[in-house]
Amino acid sequence: xxxxxxxxxxxxxxxxxxxxxxxxxxxxxxxxxxxxxxxxxxxxxxxxxxxxxxxxxxxxxxxxxxxxxxxxxxxxxxxxxxxxxxxxxxxxxxxxxxxxxxxxxxxxxxxxxxxxxxxxxxxxxxxxxxxxxxxxxxxxxxxxxxxxxxxxxxxxxxxxxxxxxxxxxxxxxxxxxxxxxxxxxxxxxxxxxxxxxxxxxxxxxxxxxxxxxxxxxxxxxxxxxxxxxxxxxxxxxxxxxxxxxxxxxxxxxxxxxxxxxxxxxxxxxxxxxxxxxxxxxxxxxxxxxxxxxxxx
Ligand code: HSE
Numbered sequence: 001x002x003x004x005x006x007x008x009x010x011x012x013x014x015x016x017x018x019x020x021x022x023x024x025x026x027x028x029x030x031x032x033x034x035x036x037x038x039x040x041x042x043x044x045x046x047x048x049x050x051x052x053x054x055x056x057x058x059x060x061x062x063x064x065x066x067x068x069x070x071x072x073x074x075x076x077x078x079x080x081x082x083x084x085x086x087x088x089x090x091x092x093x094x095x096x097x098x099x100x101x102x103x104x105x106x107x108x109x110x111x112x113x114x115x116x117x118x119x120x121x122x123x124x125x126x127x128x129x130x131x132x133x134x135x136x137x138x139x140x141x142x143x144x145x146x147x148x149x150x151x152x153x154x155x156x157x158x159x160x161x162x163x164x165x166x167x168x169x170x171x172x173x174x175x176x177x178x179x180x181x182x183x184x185x186x187x188x189x190x191x192x193x194x195x196x197x198x199x200x201x202x203x204x205x206x207x208x209x210x211x212x213x214x215x216x217x218x219x220x221x222x223x224x225x226x227x228x229x230x231x232x233x234x235x236x237x238x239x240x241x242x243x244x245x246x247x248x249x250x251x252x253x254x255x256x257x258x259x260x261x262x263x264x265x266x267x268x269x270x271x272x273x274x275x276x277x278x279x280x281x282x283x284x285x286x287x288x289x290x291x292x293x294x295x296x
Contacts, residue, residue: 001033002104005295006097007135007288008082009089010160010254011127014213014245015193021089021127021248022137023288024160028093029079029295030056032101037073046080055091059098059122060105066118067109076101085168087248092128095119096292100133104294113147116140120147128248135291137198152202153289157259158242160286163232163268164252166279169225174249177221186216209243209256219246226251228277235271239264 011021040050064071084090119129126140134151141148200208236244236255247254
């Protein structure tokens with residue numbers, strides 16, 4: 001039996017659309033072993049597909065097929081803490097679990113690079129899958145087949161405080177609202193900020209983050225799909241956040257906060273309640289530098 005811990009992820013980081021992502025200390029757990037047939041259970045009562053359509057199962061089966069190994073079936077036990085369709089990488093966590101679990105069960109025939117490539121081929125973009133596998137902050141270019149990536153560990157006391165609504169937003173819907181073409185000036189606006197984000201995070205120049213998370217490729221369009229998001233940005237900055245951006249495709253809003261800003265989460269909760277937004281959860285996390293790893 002292989003036991004895995006898989007981190008949540010936050011993709012895009014504002015301007016780095018489909019290119020930047022980082023792993024966070026909020027985890028799913030998956031136990032996986034070979035068996036006859038498909039046996040899937042959820043240890044926390046979360047509603048998950050328990051047949052062969054299950055994303056972890058499907059992904060693992062694909063890996064066996066790619067490696068030309070006989071596939072009998074799997075027993076999969078999931079603990080799904082990462083909420084689904086909120087912009088925190090729940091699908092990537094399942095894909096990563098299936099890939100890593102199957103690879104380990106077969107004695108690791110695939111390299112880490114091959115796992116990163118496969119995860120992006122399955123998901124379509126690398127900015128959640130690569131950090132889920134690798135941890136840290138990952139810069140990735142997916143050329144349709146291969147991911148060209150760099151993982152950097154981040155040593156910071158910064159808090160990543162997610163404000164997570166009680167409604168879902170499917171990635172397909174959040175991508176469908178984006179324009180097919182953008183002005184050249186918008187591209188420049190974003191690429192300069194995406195580069196600024198990772199360099200500022202890694203060198204501790206946190207005062208740049210507010211500028212770095214601004215973008216013209218996706219957030220202005222997606223804000224319309226997330227009621228109250230603009231108010232949440234306002235209260236985050238009023239309470240001293242370095243940066244606030246739509247996490248992945250949304251609808252969660254991620255805020256980046258100094259460790260000395262002790263009461264930020266409490267102030268956010270108070271403000272949300274005052275606005276009647278009781279369904280939004282405030283959850284504190286840190287950067288995870290390990291990525292998907294086996295546990296005892
Ligand atoms: N970069 C992706 C998007 C992340 O924003 O659509 C979601 O998988």
